[in-house]
Amino acid sequence: MERFGGSRAFCAVLLMMLAGCEQVPIPRLGQASAADYQPSEPAAGGGRGAEQIGRPTLAPMLEAVLPAVVNISTTSTVEEQDHSPLGERSSQPFFKFPAVPPDERQQQSLGSGVIVNAEKGLILTSHHVIADADRVTVTLQDGRDFEAKTVGVDTETDVAVIKIDANNLKALPFGDSQSLRVGDFVAAIGSPFGLSQTVTSGIVSAVGRSGLGIEGYEDFIQTDASINPGNSGGALVDLNGELVGISTAIVGPAGGNVGIGFAIPSRLAQSIMQQLVQYGEVQRGKLGVGVHDLTPDLAHALGLERGSGALIALVQPDSPAAKAGLRPGDVVTAIDGTPVTNGGSLRNTVGLLQVGSEIKLDILRNGEKRTVTARIAKMVGSVD
Incomplete structure (x- = not known):
């Protein structure tokens, strides 16, 4: 598994499906009329045929999106452990260039980022792109370079936010x-x-x-x-x-x-x-439970019909789970109406909640449906 982030032509199947259509209903930013997709007029002299067919394209959408995607380059000083070219770790995601003195080198990395707030100059990127960087430089589509400041990072999700002081930025809207x-x-x-x-x-x-x-x-x-x-x-x-x-x-x-x-x-x-x-950080809360995936075999052993959910194996004393009345053997099926399919699903949902959040958990206890309320607290340890 490599932690980095590609080039090839558009999917041949897509082109075959769309080629020759008089009107191509490709979604795009802003308003567009059907005329935007009409075939062009026949070329003088006949060209390649009686008429020239308009080509399917994502260009209009990409022209609006590309200015919001930036290049990120970083420079950091690291200790040199192996001075030979063979000492480079092949799994490293970006280019590296050794430098003097012999006991340390300058490491340069290349990555990408997305402008998500033009007014404040906020850019989303991956944490590993800027990890341990002494200097972070952002290059815009128009060629302008800016030194970026780190707003905050979250190593658990590999998300980082950096900031540049620049005018005339284009931000990309969040989708669902x-x-x-x-x-x-x-x-x-x-x-x-x-x-x-x-x-x-x-x-x-x-x-x-x-x-x-x-x-x-x-x-x-x-x-x-x-x-x-x-x-x-x-x-x-x-x-x-x-x-x-x-x-x-x-x-x-x-x-x-x-x-x-x-x-x-x-x-x-x-x-x-x-x-x-x-x-400046993620204030991640916990419920205070240890969980297992509810496999079909476990569901059968517990006399349950469903084979998805998070089976509570332990409840930490004085935890939000204990105060909510949760017990080992309970099966969490939903949190605030969102289905919980397995232990990882519960961990992800709870891990994204802020400390102090109040949640409703749908559970199965001895085959009976119940709903309990818990308030997320900041906790330490290996429990979720």
Whole structure:
């Protein structure tokens, strides 16, 4: 599993499906009339045929989106542990250039970011893009460079917020990542291998991916849009030109793209950003329970019909769970109406709540449905 963030032509199947249509209903930013998609007039002299057919394109949407996606370069000083070129770690996501003196070197990294607040100059990116950086430089589409300041980072979700002091910025609006379905078309925008403003396209391959061991809290969008080194922190957008994810990792040999990329959902990134901007850190609360996935076998052993949920294995004394009356053996099926499918789902949901939040939990106890109320508290330890 590589933690970074791609180039190939548009999907051949998409082109075959759309080619030849008189009107191509591709969503785009702003208002558009059907005339925008009408075939062009026949070329003088006949050209390649009796008439020239208008080509399907995402260009209008991308022209509005690209100014909001930036290149991020960082410089940091690290201790040199191996002076030979073979000493470089092949799994590192970005380019590195050794320098003198021999006991330390300057490390340069390339990544991407997304402007999400033009007025305040706020940029969302991946934490590992700027980790341990002495200097962070943001390059805009128009070529302007700015030194960025770090607003806050969250290592558990690999989200970071940086800030630049600049005018005439273009921000990308947040989309509804929760409404994404497998098969929805998306485009990834970033700086793979330092090639800024690179766009690749694909579909949503899966949603809600977790248990991958990449981050502490995982709820990834999986996509086959090409994601490569340098895409980290870049945008995953839908065909409305709205931000639905932040590219963060790929699965592939030696860091190459094989069509399995992962993005942090915009809902998660936006929630983390709000806390980082307000507090400079994520004030993550806990319920105070240890949980297991409710597998079909466990459900059968407990005499339950359903095979999804989070089975409470332990309740920490004096915890929010204990005060709410939760017991070992209870099965949490929903939090504030949102289904809980497994232990990771409960952990992700609770982990994104601020300290002091009050939640309602739907549970099964001895096969009977109940609802309890708990108030999230700041706790330490391995419990959720």
